[in-house]
Amino acid sequence: MTLADPVTIVHLSDLHFGGFADLRQIEALEEFLPTLNPAAIAVSGDLSQRARHGEFQAAHVFLHRMRLKIPAIVVPGNHDIEWWKSPLGLLGEKQKYAKYLRYYSELRPVLEVPGAIMAGALSSYGVAFGSLTWNLRDVAVKGHLPRSETRRVQKIFAAAPPEVAKVLVVHHNVLAGGTGRMGLARWRSAHKRLLGTGADVILCGHDHHEGAGQIEGGVAVSTSGTHSYRQRGGRPSVFNLVNIDELSVHIQHFRWVSENRHFIASDKFSFGRQGAPKAAVSVAGGDQGL
Numbered sequence: 219m220t221l222a223d224p225v226t227i228v229h230l231s232d233l234h235f236g237g238f239a240d241l242r243q244i245e246a247l248e249e250f251l252p253t254l255n256p257a258a259i260a261v262s263g264d265l266s267q268r269a270r271h272g273e274f275q276a277a278h279v280f281l282h283r284m285r286l287k288i289p290a291i292v293v294p295g296n297h298d299i300e301w302w303k304s305p306l307g308l309l310g311e312k313q314k315y316a317k318y319l320r321y322y323s324e325l326r327p328v329l330e331v332p333g334a335i336m337a338g339a340l341s342s343y344g345v346a347f348g349s350l351t352w353n354l355r356d357v358a359v360k361g362h363l364p365r366s367e368t369r370r371v372q373k374i375f376a377a378a379p380p381e382v383a384k385v386l387v388v389h390h391n392v393l394a395g396g397t398g399r400m401g402l403a404r405w406r407s408a409h410k411r412l413l414g415t416g417a418d419v420i421l422c423g424h425d426h427h428e429g430a431g432q433i434e435g436g437v438a439v440s441t442s443g444t445h446s447y448r449q450r451g452g453r454p455s456v457f458n459l460v461n462i463d464e465l466s467v468h469i470q471h472f473r474w475v476s477e478n479r480h481f482i483a484s485d486k487f488s489f490g491r492q493g494a495p496k497a498a499v500s501v502a503g504g505d506q507g508l
């Protein structure tokens with residue numbers, strides 16, 4: 219079996235076009251990202267602030283310019299859906315995603331690039347039964363991952379060649395991360411099912427606080443920050459560069475330096491790949507007991 223070459227993916231999140239977007243960062247990203255030579259860009263949701271046309275249009279222009287150079291995959295965040303048009307899904311599922319779908323053709327996109335298959339999983343449902351918790355602050359903010367989503371992604375990854383990297387893109391943070399809060403309701407069940415998808419790495423956001431970690435030592439998780447003025451605790455904004463090689467997933471943070479108006483390489487974390495093809499080990503010695 220031939221092992222794929224390393225693949226590099228830019229992971230952005232929470233651009234939040236609208237009143238809070240930091241345009242200096244957006245402009246710096248436009249210039250800087252192509253120089254990193256990524257195979258793809260993933261944007262893990264919250265393109266807008268209030269799901270307004272102008273916000274979606276600004277995000278669309280940014281992504282269009284990026285896509286002229288680099289393929290991109292985008293999933294919706296909780297800010298990108300008009301959940302109030304169908305609270306609890308009582309008026310159907312279509313209304314709340316209609317505006318998003320005018321600008322982005324899919325809620326559950328799949329992107330294949332050399333060396334990787336990337337699948338989006340939908341976690342943003344607004345006020346929905348699956349996302350409800352006992353905390354009132356969570357209403358319309360938390361997400362959830364239905365069984366049908368993890369099963370669908372698992373099938374996509376199972377059908378892909380074993381040597382390609384499997385990248386799952388979802389909006390809500392799957393680890394507690396910087397704020398100590400989980401993005402997903404019923405996260406224990408979600409963790410078990412995410413481990414079963416066969417993903418090598420999960421790309422998420424929503425927390426507005428960067429992170430790199432693992433679910434139960436099995437799947438690497440990249441949490442990207444925000445490029446809006448709504449960072450946590452006045453910390454500098456961060457995006458992640460994810461590199462997947464034969465055996466490992468490397469997650470590199472790039473921090474925004476406001477005075478110089480550029481991003482600099484910062485902390486880097488490495489994790490073993492869960493589903494990497496294992497190198498064959500030959501043991502000399504015939505019938506010797508091991």
Ligand SMILES: [Fe+2]
Binds near residue numbers: 234295424
């Ligand atoms: Fe956000």
Ligand SMILES: [Fe+2]
Binds near residue numbers: 264295296389423424
């Ligand atoms: Fe969010």
